[in-house]
Amino acid sequence: MIHLTDTPQEKRKARSVVKTGAIPGWLAQFTRDLSRNAPFLLMCLPGILLVIVFSYLPLPGLVIAFKNFKANLGLWDSAWVGFKNFEFLFTTKVAWRITVNTVFLNSIFIVTSILGSLGLALLLNEVRVKWLARFYQSAVFFPYFVSWVVVGMFGFALLNYDNGLMNITLARLGFEPVDWYKSPELWPGILTITNLWKGAGYWSIVYLAAMMGISPELYEAAELDGASRWQQIMRITLPLITPIIIINFLLSVGRIFFADFGMFYYVTRDSKLLYPTTDVIDTYVFRALRQLGDFGMAGAAGLYQSVVSFLTVMFANWLVKRVDPEKSLF
Amino acid sequence: MKSRRPFSFYHLSQNISQFFVNATLLVISFLFLLPLLVVISASLSDEKALAKYGYSLWPQNFSLSAYEYLLMDPDRLIRAYSVTIFVTVTGTLLGLLVMSLLAYALSRPEFKWRKPFSFIIIFTMLFSGGLVPTYLLMTQVLGLKDNILALILPYLVVPWFVFILRSFFATLPQEIIEVARVDGASEWRIFFQIVLPLSTPALATVGLFMTLLYWNDWWLSLLYINDPNLFPLQYLLYSIMRNAEFLTSNASTGLLTSVELPTQTLRMAMVVVAMGPIAAMFLALQKYFIRGALIGSLKG
Numbered sequence: 001m002i003h004l005t006d007t008p009q010e011k012r013k014a015r016s017v018v019k020t021g022a023i024p025g026w027l028a029q030f031t032r033d034l035s036r037n038a039p040f041l042l043m044c045l046p047g048i049l050l051v052i053v054f055s056y057l058p059l060p061g062l063v064i065a066f067k068n069f070k071a072n073l074g075l076w077d078s079a080w081v082g083f084k085n086f087e088f089l090f091t092t093k094v095a096w097r098i099t100v101n102t103v104f105l106n107s108i109f110i111v112t113s114i115l116g117s118l119g120l121a122l123l124l125n126e127v128r129v130k131w132l133a134r135f136y137q138s139a140v141f142f143p144y145f146v147s148w149v150v151v152g153m154f155g156f157a158l159l160n161y162d163n164g165l166m167n168i169t170l171a172r173l174g175f176e177p178v179d180w181y182k183s184p185e186l187w188p189g190i191l192t193i194t195n196l197w198k199g200a201g202y203w204s205i206v207y208l209a210a211m212m213g214i215s216p217e218l219y220e221a222a223e224l225d226g227a228s229r230w231q232q233i234m235r236i237t238l239p240l241i242t243p244i245i246i247i248n249f250l251l252s253v254g255r256i257f258f259a260d261f262g263m264f265y266y267v268t269r270d271s272k273l274l275y276p277t278t279d280v281i282d283t284y285v286f287r288a289l290r291q292l293g294d295f296g297m298a299g300a301a302g303l304y305q306s307v308v309s310f311l312t313v314m315f316a317n318w319l320v321k322r323v324d325p326e327k328s329l330f
Numbered sequence: 331m332k333s334r335r336p337f338s339f340y341h342l343s344q345n346i347s348q349f350f351v352n353a354t355l356l357v358i359s360f361l362f363l364l365p366l367l368v369v370i371s372a373s374l375s376d377e378k379a380l381a382k383y384g385y386s387l388w389p390q391n392f393s394l395s396a397y398e399y400l401l402m403d404p405d406r407l408i409r410a411y412s413v414t415i416f417v418t419v420t421g422t423l424l425g426l427l428v429m430s431l432l433a434y435a436l437s438r439p440e441f442k443w444r445k446p447f448s449f450i451i452i453f454t455m456l457f458s459g460g461l462v463p464t465y466l467l468m469t470q471v472l473g474l475k476d477n478i479l480a481l482i483l484p485y486l487v488v489p490w491f492v493f494i495l496r497s498f499f500a501t502l503p504q505e506i507i508e509v510a511r512v513d514g515a516s517e518w519r520i521f522f523q524i525v526l527p528l529s530t531p532a533l534a535t536v537g538l539f540m541t542l543l544y545w546n547d548w549w550l551s552l553l554y555i556n557d558p559n560l561f562p563l564q565y566l567l568y569s570i571m572r573n574a575e576f577l578t579s580n581a582s583t584g585l586l587t588s589v590e591l592p593t594q595t596l597r598m599a600m601v602v603v604a605m606g607p608i609a610a611m612f613l614a615l616q617k618y619f620i621r622g623a624l625i626g627s628l629k630g
Contacts (some may be wrong), residue, residue: 036442037442039516039518040435040441040444040517041435043434043435043517043518044431044432044435044436046428046431046432047428047429047431047432047486047487047492048432048450048451050428050483050486050487051450051451051454051487054483054484054487055454055458055459056454058459058463058464058467060463061459061462061464061467062459062463064462064463064466074470075466075470123351123358124355126347127351127352127355132352132355136355136358136359137616137620138616139359139360139362140358140359140362141612141616141619141620142362142363142366142612143362144619145542145546145609145612145619146546146605147545147546147547147548148548149548149564149565149568149571150564150567150601150604152568152571153369153567153597153598154365154366155365156571157365157372157385157598158368158385162384163381163382163383163384163385164384164385165368165384165386167384168383168384168386197362201362205620209620229344229347261549262548262549266568282461285460285461289462290553295462295466298461298462299462299463302459302460302461302462302463305460306457306458306459309457310456310457313456329452329455329456330452
């Protein structure tokens with residue numbers, strides 16, 4: 001049984017323990033807290049244990065960035081090499097390339113995704129026929145449920161050189177076929193469209209919900225005053241959902257150094273010719289680790305990403321807190 | 331239109347704008363569904379015709395041979411399906427239990443250490459060790475390479491879902507819990523017999539997102555699974571996308587030596603078969619996902 005508050009008797013009991021000096025006061029207090037909170041502690045235990053194992057236990061492993069890792073020696077006995085792993089990253093411009101690709105593409109994704117899903121939500125908000133609204137919503141939401149592996153196959157059906165839909169269509173219209181998987185300059189565009197296609201449904205529903213939360217009275221009053229639908233959108237709908245847009249924007253900016261690995265790996269079919277425009281931090285770390293087996297360099301690139309991301313996430317959270325304290329992480 | 335209205339420019343302009351809204355959304359919906367339609371029609375095409383005429387919206391020389399071929403030697407497919415189903419069911423149920431226990435404790439104001447415990451979880455959303463240290467831990471310390479647990483354990487506690495559940499538990503009427511406590515119910519009994527039954531909407535939503543997370547996962551198998559017997563569906567799909575080995579190994583069974591090997595249509599049929607269940611589930615349960623999107627938007 002749990003006691004909600006310290007009863008006077010208990011407080012006296014605790015004090016008397018202190019007086020007799022048999023057990024130090026803080027220890028008595030601590031054991032009392034422990035037994036009182038025991039059910040809660042037990043409830044937390046499995047979850048906290050999993051978090052500690054899978055999120056905290058890896059952290060000491062970050063020192064691998066400063067080591068010349070040899071699998072047979074293990075992490076701790078491998079030789080220290082200082083900043084050598086970083087030196088390679090930053091002198092060969094690899095770091096520069098993957099950082100620019102990550103930040104540049106993510107910036108485009110953030111802007112297009114907000115504009116696209118906002119536009120979609122505004123359109124969906126105008127539909128008056130219920131079953132049509134449901135059909136549109138399902139159609140644009142569906143890509144959210146598809147894994148990146150499957151999206152990669154979708155891409156292949158559309159973009160493969162010999163008989164993909166795009167080249168077949170181009171040929172029918174009298175154009176030359178395009179070798180999509182060998183043309184890096186096209187991929188910022190292709191990935192932007194892919195990202196929009198995958199996420200616009202989800203985000204438009206988020207914005208649509210915010211729009212539905214707006215009081216109908218505002219629109220009725222505006223209509224009485226003779227405002228057109230367009231004016232209502234510009235003067236009522238958009239201003240009222242701006243806070244949500246700003247919060248979503250800031251949260252995505254906080255994650256600007258994280259690339260969506262699945263998209264960059266499966267949709268590009270990991271095509272080497274596309275690396276100049278599609279190689280991002282996450283794909284580089286993965287490749288260094290799994291294909292090159294260069295643990296030290298993968299670790300260095302990863303640590304670089306972790307530290308920079310920590311700073312941007314903290315900064316974004318600080319900004320979010322200033323806009324709406326309820327929405328900040330802490 | 332219920333009754334004939336007198337003509338007015340207002341209604342005319344409304345009808346016109348409704349027409350444009352619907353026309354635009356129809357085109358958008360078509361474009362969003364286009365890749366799906368192309369893949370389905372390719373899976374129903376004849377291999378030679380597909381190679382010759384290419385992918386299109388309609389099957390080329392309609393044929394079920396890709397599906398027949400899949401069914402002829404379904405061992406791998408069945409195995410991958412079983413792995414995926416096992417991982418999805420176990421992971422979702424276990425994850426829901428672990429996360430809701432954790433979230434409930436963190437939602438109780440009388441739990442003395444709920445702030446430090448919450449911070450332990452929040453911190454993982456701010457800073458993460460990233461791929462390399464995690465990979466080392468999983469393979470070198472925990473020895474989870476080629477172990478099915480590697481496909482389940484890492485996703486059991488998703489910080490975001492813990493906080494969604496925590497804020498839901500905090501909105502439950504506290505009087506019920508107080509009354510139960512006065513009546514002498516233990517915290518465990520309160521949790522299992524009062525809190526959980528009252529929380530089915532939140533549990534359903536988080537459960538569906540967990541299902542999606544596990545069903546669609548290829549990341550953990552890409553990192554930790556080499557044994558083909560432990561390939562989940564998504565990873566099997568990826569491996570046959572990568573190499574034609576799957577097909578040739580099937581051909582060597584001698585069943586199909588004289589028959590034309592469907593490769594492209596077979597891949598597309600695989601996509602359809604791997605996507606089928608989740609797509610059906612999505613269509614049936616769409617409203618819960620939408621509710622989830624809304625909960626998500628309440629906090630971020």
